[in-house]
Amino acid sequence: MTNHLETSEMVLNMGPQHPSTHGVLRLILKLDGERVKSIECVIGYLHRGVEKIGENRTYAQFAPYVDRMDYVAAVSNGLGYCLAVEKLIGIEAPPRAQFVRVIFAELNRIASHLLWLGTSALDLGAMTALFYTMREREDVLKIFENYCGARLTTHAFRIGGLQYELHDTFEAELLAFCASFPARLDEYERLLTQNPIWVDRLKGIGILTAADCKAYAVSGPVLRAAGLPWDLRKAQPYSSYDQFDFDIPTGQNADSYDRYLVRIEEMRQSLRIIRQALDRIPSGPILAKVPKVLKPAPGEIYSSIEAPKGELGYYIVSDGSLQPWRLRVRPPSFLNLAALEKMAVGALVADVVAIIGTLDFVLGEVDR
Amino acid sequence: MATEAWQDPLSAALAATFPSSVLTRESFRGQPFALITPTAWCDVLSWLLLNHAFDYLADLTAVDFPQSPDRFELIAILYSFSANRYLRLKTRFPESFSPASLTPLFPAANWLEREVYDMFGISFAGHPNLKRILLPEDWQGFPLRKEKSILAMDQSWVQNHLGIKSGQ
Amino acid sequence: MVETLRKIFLADLLTGLWVTFKTQRTSNIVTEQYPLERPRVGERFRGAPRLNNNPENGETLCIGCDLCAKACPENLIVVGTERNKETRRLDLTYFTYDLSRCMFCGLCEDACPVDALELTQDFEMASYTRDGLIWDRQMLEEGPRPTPYTR
Ligand code: SF4
Ligand code: SF4
Numbered sequence: 013m014t015n016h017l018e019t020s021e022m023v024l025n026m027g028p029q030h031p032s033t034h035g036v037l038r039l040i041l042k043l044d045g046e047r048v049k050s051i052e053c054v055i056g057y058l059h060r061g062v063e064k065i066g067e068n069r070t071y072a073q074f075a076p077y078v079d080r081m082d083y084v085a086a087v088s089n090g091l092g093y094c095l096a097v098e099k100l101i102g103i104e105a106p107p108r109a110q111f112v113r114v115i116f117a118e119l120n121r122i123a124s125h126l127l128w129l130g131t132s133a134l135d136l137g138a139m140t141a142l143f144y145t146m147r148e149r150e151d152v153l154k155i156f157e158n159y160c161g162a163r164l165t166t167h168a169f170r171i172g173g174l175q176y177e178l179h180d181t182f183e184a185e186l187l188a189f190c191a192s193f194p195a196r197l198d199e200y201e202r203l204l205t206q207n208p209i210w211v212d213r214l215k216g217i218g219i220l221t222a223a224d225c226k227a228y229a230v231s232g233p234v235l236r237a238a239g240l241p242w243d244l245r246k247a248q249p250y251s252s253y254d255q256f257d258f259d260i261p262t263g264q265n266a267d268s269y270d271r272y273l274v275r276i277e278e279m280r281q282s283l284r285i286i287r288q289a290l291d292r293i294p295s296g297p298i299l300a301k302v303p304k305v306l307k308p309a310p311g312e313i314y315s316s317i318e319a320p321k322g323e324l325g326y327y328i329v330s331d332g333s334l335q336p337w338r339l340r341v342r343p344p345s346f347l348n349l350a351a352l353e354k355m356a357v358g359a360l361v362a363d364v365v366a367i368i369g370t371l372d373f374v375l376g377e378v379d380r
Numbered sequence: 381m382a383t384e385a386w387q388d389p390l391s392a393a394l395a396a397t398f399p400s401s402v403l404t405r406e407s408f409r410g411q412p413f414a415l416i417t418p419t420a421w422c423d424v425l426s427w428l429l430l431n432h433a434f435d436y437l438a439d440l441t442a443v444d445f446p447q448s449p450d451r452f453e454l455i456a457i458l459y460s461f462s463a464n465r466y467l468r469l470k471t472r473f474p475e476s477f478s479p480a481s482l483t484p485l486f487p488a489a490n491w492l493e494r495e496v497y498d499m500f501g502i503s504f505a506g507h508p509n510l511k512r513i514l515l516p517e518d519w520q521g522f523p524l525r526k527e528k529s530i531l532a533m534d535q536s537w538v539q540n541h542l543g544i545k546s547g548q
Numbered sequence: 549m550v551e552t553l554r555k556i557f558l559a560d561l562l563t564g565l566w567v568t569f570k571t572q573r574t575s576n577i578v579t580e581q582y583p584l585e586r587p588r589v590g591e592r593f594r595g596a597p598r599l600n601n602n603p604e605n606g607e608t609l610c611i612g613c614d615l616c617a618k619a620c621p622e623n624l625i626v627v628g629t630e631r632n633k634e635t636r637r638l639d640l641t642y643f644t645y646d647l648s649r650c651m652f653c654g655l656c657e658d659a660c661p662v663d664a665l666e667l668t669q670d671f672e673m674a675s676y677t678r679d680g681l682i683w684d685r686q687m688l689e690e691g692p693r694p695t696p697y698t699r
Contacts, residue, residue, distance in 0.1 A: 056514035064523055068530045073621035076653035099409060161592035161667070167653045175658060176592065226435045226461070229488035247464050309382060311408050314457055314468065316438070327457065329443055342439040350491040379514055
């Protein structure tokens with residue numbers, strides 16, 4: 013009998029409503045059995061025209077909108093935007109404001125990584141981690157809420173410094189968090205780091221070498237997991253990051269497992285920065301002298317920061333009027349997602365979920 | 381723009397290698413940028429990539445100046461890991477011109493150029509897959525061109541979809 | 549033998565349950581019984597807007613300067629004023645605030661020179677209609693009236 017089973021290529025639509033795509037991402041996978049032969053990302057479902065809105069708002073008015081791009085790291089977005097505008101008009105926030113900014117940006121990095129850890133573990137079937145990480149993230153969000161009145165879309169900073177002085181209970185809340193968090197981190201590691209299923213699903217999956225990272229302009233923990241110790245907080249220090257002592261964790265294998273380890277270690281380093289900043293926080297004014305009507309002289313600026321997802325840049329062209337002539341956001345998630353094709357082709361379908369999980373992008377930022 | 385001349389060895393090397401293509405070399409708030417002719421776009425970028433290790437295309441974007449005959453300005457923001465510095469390259473061209481695609485040099489340019497095409501309608505010659513990326517395929521026009529008004533867009537959308545007057 | 553005894557007395561199950569019950573302290577309960585108990589939000593919480601009155605004479609604090617409307621990125625505040633002939637000051641005639649487009653960024657609150665407009669700790673602003681989210685002056689002064697929850 014020469015009865016062959018007929019095989020053919022299968023097209024699989026993953027998303028836009030798929031729990032593991034962390035938002036509305038649609039992937040068109042061409043499959044040969046379980047292997048991915050080609051992958052196409054369809055994005056833009058969350059496109060709100062943030063850059064166009066920026067051209068139609070004054071500089072101060074645009075600040076709340078940036079919170080809505082990477083909504084799990086709104087503080088970092090706001091910090092990047094404020095720094096870019098400050099650079100454009102040539103001012104600097106006072107030292108106290110810079111330290112407070114650092115504390116909040118690092119808290120936000122922890123919150124963002126915690127959400128990432130919980131959800132990507134959930135995608136791979138480890139449900140417990142989500143409950144634990146959400147508990148700690150809640151502590152961070154509570155600090156945000158008490159400081160600026162909002163949990164996610166914080167609008168915490170203003171151009172030139174801060175709007176709000178630290179609230180009275182801030183130090184106690186932060187110290188309590190710093191005291192409890194290291195043990196909690198160990199708890200996550202006990203759950204996952206040696207967990208055979210977790211290791212099997214991540215080790216050697218989604219390898220993106222340092223050379224590929226550079227070519228695809230991938231930044232953030234994904235780049236560092238490939239062994240390149242590049243972090244804008246060290247490479248091009250901003251907001252007095254040069255005054256703190258911290259390490260840049262890197263991986264060696266450039267795979268999903270190393271990305272997990274890098275992010276866990278980054279949370280420890282963030283905690284270190286927070287402790288130092290809290291110890292040495294100077295007193296003084298929190299808002300630099302900013303003209304009431306902000307009219308930057310004609311010019312253009314590119315300013316980038318190390319957001320939890322990678323290099324977040326703002327390119328602003330001013331024509332001397334109240335509104336920017338062009339406001340471009342360099343979204344780390346967008347460029348990191350573009351490298352998915354490189355990683356996922358040839359992998360198994362189930363591994364695509366793991367790769368998406370450890371790439372850590374937010375569709376609000378990809379689509380803007 | 382209150383700019384200064386951009387003076388350092390790289391700037392001099394750039395001018396010496398491409399005497400006729402590099403139009404201006406300036407810097408603003410310590411950030412250098414050079415304006416080059418659109419036809420030399422790929423050559424200059426590949427020279428920077430190969431000879432000066434500007435191996436990271438941090439961003440690629442465009443700006444629309446409808447008043448000027450050379451309407452579009454294309455901007456590439458490069459970063460060199462070894463020198464730890466950023467560099468901006470810019471080029472100006474009219475609406476009818478198609479600049480060469482950077483995708484063969486920098487794979488990252490693939491999506492960035494698609495976005496520029498999507499938003500400004502600049503078509504890149506030699507791009508492997510030039511189609512809309514953020515907007516739906518059937519979208520009319522290019523939203524980041526200056527003649528597109530956000531108010532008109534908002535009003536028509538709200539009218540069509542909600543049947544009420546936009547409040548803006 | 550030991551194995552069998554362990555099985556008979558459900559040793560493993562009990563160990564597991566012990567872990568569960570070990571953490572069952574009332575201080576660990578974080579679930580909020582929302583409509584029965586309203587959660588405590590931060591003091592600076594940016595919620596429902598309120599137009600403050602002078603507590604002494606009940607007159608509005610707003611001086612009709614229009615700064616809040618100018619500061620708002622969404623352009624959703626409309627301040628109506630009239631020049632008072634006698635006092636030569638601006639009298640507030642109407643004030644509308646379109647909550648449906650508000651993003652609670654707090655820029656209007658920051659802009660107000662006399663602390664008349666304030667974002668309060670109220671967060672129950674839901675409405676069945678879009679029109680219900682457009683608040684007029686009276687609504688802004690009184691604050692939202694959420695339906696009380698009864699069992
Ligand atoms: S909170 Fe923000 S969006 Fe809402 S009315 Fe005030 S300024 Fe406008
Ligand atoms: S800024 Fe304050 S005082 Fe001025 S119009 Fe608005 S609410 Fe009234």
